[in-house]
Amino acid sequence: MSHPYHSWGKALIDFFASLRLTISLFIILSITSIFGTVIPQGDIPHEYLHGISQTKLKIYESLNLFDMYHAWWFIGILVLFTINLFVCSARRIPHVWRYISSPLTVLDESVLSGLNCRLLIPLNGARIQNAKLQELIKKKFGTSIVTEIDSAVHLFSERTVISRLSVYVTHLSIVIIFIGSIIGSLFGYKGYVMITEGGMVSTVQTKSGKTVDLGFSLRCEDFSVNLYPNGSPKEFKSILTVVDKGGAAVRGFTRVPVIVNDPLTYAGLTFYQSSYGKNGNHSFSVSSNDGKSSQIILVPNQEVGRLPDGSLIRVTESTPDVSQYIPGKQGAAAQVEIQPANGGQGRSSVIFANHPDENVRNALQSGGPVIGYNGISGEKEYTGLQVTKDPGVWVVWIGCILLILGIYGAFLMSHRRIWIRITDVDITVAGHASKNQAAFTKTFEELADAVRKQISEEA
Amino acid sequence: MTSSLLFNITTFAYLVSMLCFFVHLASRNEHIGTAGSYTAFGGLLVQTVAILLRWKESYDLGMGHAPLSNLYESVVFFSWTIVLVFAFVDFKFRYRVIGAFVIPFALLGMAWGQLGLDSGIQPLVPALQSNWLIYHVITCFLGYAAFAVACGISIMYLLVTRTGLEEEKTRKGFLSMFPPSSILDEINYRAIMVGFPLLTLGIVTGAIWANYAWGTYWSWDPKETWSLIVWFVYAAFLHARFTRGWVGRRAAWLSITGFAATIFCYLGVNLLLSGLHSYGGN
Numbered sequence: 001m002s003h004p005y006h007s008w009g010k011a012l013i014d015f016f017a018s019l020r021l022t023i024s025l026f027i028i029l030s031i032t033s034i035f036g037t038v039i040p041q042g043d044i045p046h047e048y049l050h051g052i053s054q055t056k057l058k059i060y061e062s063l064n065l066f067d068m069y070h071a072w073w074f075i076g077i078l079v080l081f082t083i084n085l086f087v088c089s090a091r092r093i094p095h096v097w098r099y100i101s102s103p104l105t106v107l108d109e110s111v112l113s114g115l116n117c118r119l120l121i122p123l124n125g126a127r128i129q130n131a132k133l134q135e136l137i138k139k140k141f142g143t144s145i146v147t148e149i150d151s152a153v154h155l156f157s158e159r160t161v162i163s164r165l166s167v168y169v170t171h172l173s174i175v176i177i178f179i180g181s182i183i184g185s186l187f188g189y190k191g192y193v194m195i196t197e198g199g200m201v202s203t204v205q206t207k208s209g210k211t212v213d214l215g216f217s218l219r220c221e222d223f224s225v226n227l228y229p230n231g232s233p234k235e236f237k238s239i240l241t242v243v244d245k246g247g248a249a250v251r252g253f254t255r256v257p258v259i260v261n262d263p264l265t266y267a268g269l270t271f272y273q274s275s276y277g278k279n280g281n282h283s284f285s286v287s288s289n290d291g292k293s294s295q296i297i298l299v300p301n302q303e304v305g306r307l308p309d310g311s312l313i314r315v316t317e318s319t320p321d322v323s324q325y326i327p328g329k330q331g332a333a334a335q336v337e338i339q340p341a342n343g344g345q346g347r348s349s350v351i352f353a354n355h356p357d358e359n360v361r362n363a364l365q366s367g368g369p370v371i372g373y374n375g376i377s378g379e380k381e382y383t384g385l386q387v388t389k390d391p392g393v394w395v396v397w398i399g400c401i402l403l404i405l406g407i408y409g410a411f412l413m414s415h416r417r418i419w420i421r422i423t424d425v426d427i428t429v430a431g432h433a434s435k436n437q438a439a440f441t442k443t444f445e446e447l448a449d450a451v452r453k454q455i456s457e458e459a
Numbered sequence: 460m461t462s463s464l465l466f467n468i469t470t471f472a473y474l475v476s477m478l479c480f481f482v483h484l485a486s487r488n489e490h491i492g493t494a495g496s497y498t499a500f501g502g503l504l505v506q507t508v509a510i511l512l513r514w515k516e517s518y519d520l521g522m523g524h525a526p527l528s529n530l531y532e533s534v535v536f537f538s539w540t541i542v543l544v545f546a547f548v549d550f551k552f553r554y555r556v557i558g559a560f561v562i563p564f565a566l567l568g569m570a571w572g573q574l575g576l577d578s579g580i581q582p583l584v585p586a587l588q589s590n591w592l593i594y595h596v597i598t599c600f601l602g603y604a605a606f607a608v609a610c611g612i613s614i615m616y617l618l619v620t621r622t623g624l625e626e627e628k629t630r631k632g633f634l635s636m637f638p639p640s641s642i643l644d645e646i647n648y649r650a651i652m653v654g655f656p657l658l659t660l661g662i663v664t665g666a667i668w669a670n671y672a673w674g675t676y677w678s679w680d681p682k683e684t685w686s687l688i689v690w691f692v693y694a695a696f697l698h699a700r701f702t703r704g705w706v707g708r709r710a711a712w713l714s715i716t717g718f719a720a721t722i723f724c725y726l727g728v729n730l731l732l733s734g735l736h737s738y739g740g741n
C-alpha cells in the first residue's frame with residue numbers, strides 16, 4: 001500500500017472490468033429500455049400531452065423521455081457498457097493470447113491435477129511406438145506436438161483453440177456496431193421526398209429539418225397501387241428516373257420500378273417506397289359570424305390550413321361522392337379536424353358541398369363559423385419516398401457478421417485438448433474441453449480404449 | 460385433406476401428449492411417459508405436413524407465400540418449433556418428464572390459434588413481400604422455442620429446489636421423477652446457449668431486412684426494443700454463469716423472466732403497443 005495512487009487506479013480498473021458491472025448494466029439497460037416502448041417517442045400526439053399531468057410532463061421532459069434512446073443518460077449507460085466490455089476484454093486478452101500462442105504441451109503434474117479426464121495405463125513391460133499413438137490421436141484431434149523431457153515423451157494435440165478468442169470477437173463486434181451507427185449519424189441523414197407524378201425533385205428535406213441538395217434530380221414517371229381481388233394492397237410502385245444536372249436521364253437509372261422491399265440506390269443515396277397520396281387544394285367557404293360575407297380558404301391536401309379565426313384545419317378524408325359513405329347525401333364532402341385557436345378541445349366533422357343546412361347545423365353545434373366545401377382542385381397523385389444516406393451501414397454489417405461468428409464460437413465451439421505422456425513404465429492419457437463435457441468424456445473414453453487396445457496388441 | 464383438419468389433429472395430439480405426461484408424473488409409469496413423447500412426435504409430423512400443405516394452399520389461392528405472415532400462422536409455427544426443440548432435448552437427455560412442462564406451451568399456442576384466431580389465408584401485404592421474412596421468422600421462433608424449453612426446465616428447477624434442503628430427502632411424490640437439479644440447470648443453460656445465437660441471428664436478419672425495406676436498420680420501434688430487452692436478459696443470464704451468487708434459483712428466475720419478456724416481445728408488443736410490426740396483430 002505504499003502507492004495509494006496505484007491501488008486507487010487498480011480499484012477503478014477492477015470496477016470497470018467486473019462481471020458484476022456487466023450484469024448490472026444488462027439489467028439496467030433492459031429495464032430503462034422499457035420506458036421508450038410505453039412512452040411515445042419523437043412526434044408526440046397532442047391528445048397524449050393533454051392527457052398527462054404537468055408534473056409528469058416536467059419529469060418526462062427533464063429526463064428527455066420523449067426521445068430517451070438519444071438522451072444523455074441512456075447514451076451514458078451505453079458508454080459505460082462499452083468501457084466495461086473494453087476494459088474486461090483488454091485485461092483478459094493477453095492471458096488468452098498466451099493460451100493460444102504457447103500451449104501447455106507438456107503434461108506435468110500441475111497440468112494433470114487440473115484435468116478431469118485422465119487415465120493411467122501401466123505398460124507392464126510392453127513397449128509402444130509413439131507413431132502409433134500419434135496415429136490414434138490424429139483422427140479426432142489432428143497432428144500432435146511431441147516433446148521429450150526427462151526420458152518421458154509428451155504428445156499434445158488440440159482442436160478449435162480459436163474458440164477461446166470468440167468472446168473477444170463478440171465484444172469487439174458490439175463496439176464496431178456502435179462505431180458504424182456513430183458514423184451513420186455523423187455523416188449520413190434520413191429524409192423524405194414527395195414527388196407528384198411527372199414531377200421532379202432535386203432536394204430532400206431531412207428529419208432534422210435541413211434541406212439537402214441531392215446533386216441530381218429524381219423524376220416520378222408514374223405511381224400505381226395494385227390490389228388483391230379482396231381489395232387489400234398488393235403492390236405500391238413508383239417508376240423513377242434519375243436525371244443529371246445537365247437535364248439528361250442517367251443510363252441504367254431510367255424508369256426504375258421501386259416497390260416496398262426493393263429500393264433504388266444511386267450515388268450513395270437510397271430511395272424507399274414509403275407512402276403515397278394525392279396533392280391538391282381543398283377549397284372551403286367560411287361565412288363570417290353575421291352570415292353577411294364569406295371568404296374562400298384553401299387547404300393543401302394532407303397539410304394544415306388556417307381558418308379566419310386562427311383555428312387550424314386539416315382534411316383527414318375527402319370524396320367526390322359521399323353517397324357511398326353516408327346514404328341519402330350526395331356530392332363532394334370532406335372530413336376535417338379543427339383545432340380551435342384558443343387551445344380548446346379539437347373536433348372532427350363532415351363538411352358537405354351540396355347540403356348547406358347540414359353545415360349550418362354543424363356550426364351551431366360546435367359554435368364555430370359556418371363552413372362549406374367546394375371540392376378539391378389540382379388533384380394529382382404523388383409518391384412519398386424515404387431517403388437514406390448512411391455511410392456507416394457497412395461497418396454495422398461487419399460488426400453483425402463478427403457478432404454472429406463470435407457468439408457461435410463462444411457458445412457452440414469447444415476448445416478440446418488431449419495429452420499422452422509415455423514413460424518406460426506407464427502411459428497417461430488426459431484431456432480437457434472448454435465446453436460440452438459430456439460429449440468430450442465420450443470421445444475421451446473412446447480414445448482411451450483405443451490406446452489400451454493398441455497396448456495389448458503390442459504386448 | 461386440408462391443412463385445417465391436420466392442424467386440429469395436431470392440437471389433439473398435443474393435448475393427448477400433455478395428458479400422458481401428467482399421468483406419467485402422477486403414476487411414475489415409464490410407458491405412459493414414452494407414449495407422451497411419441498404422441499408429441501406424431502403431432503410434430505402431422506403439423507409439419509399441415510404447414511407445408513397450407514403453404515401449397517396459399518399458392519392454389521393465388522397468393523403464394525410462406526405460412527408465416529399473420530398472428531395465427533406465427534402461433535402455429537411457434538408451437539411447431541417448441542415441439543421440435545423438445546424432441547431434441549428428449550432424444551439427448553431422455554428425461555420424459557420434461558414434456559409435462561414444455562408441451563403445455565405448444566398446446567396453448569395451437570389451442571389459441573385454432574379456437575381464438577382467424578385462420579384464413581390472407582394475401583401478403585407489400586411490407587412482408589421479401590425472402591427475409593422466412594429467415595427472420597424462422598431464426599426468431601427457433602430462438603423463442605429454445606427459451607420456452609428453458610423456461611419449462613427452470614420451473615422444474617424451482618420446484619425441485621423449493622425446500623432448500625438436500626434433494627434426495629425431499630423428493631417425494633411426483634418430484635421423484637424429476638432429473639437432478641444439476642441436470643436441470645445444465646439443460647436450462649444449454650437451451651439458452653442455443654437460443655441466444657438464434658435470437659441474435661433473428662435480430663440481425665430483422666435489421667438487414669428493415670434496412671432493405673425502410674432504410675433504417677434500427678429505429679427503436681417497440682418490437683425492436685423488446686427484442687433487445689430479451690437479448691439483454693439472456694446476455695445477463697449467460698454472463699451470470701461465470702459469477703458466484705447468480706447460479707441456481709436466481710439463474711432459473713432469470714430464465715423465466717427472459718421468457719416472459721420473450722412472450723411480451725412476441726405478443727404484448729403487437730396486442731398492446733403500436734409500431735412497425737402491428738400488422739402481425741389481429
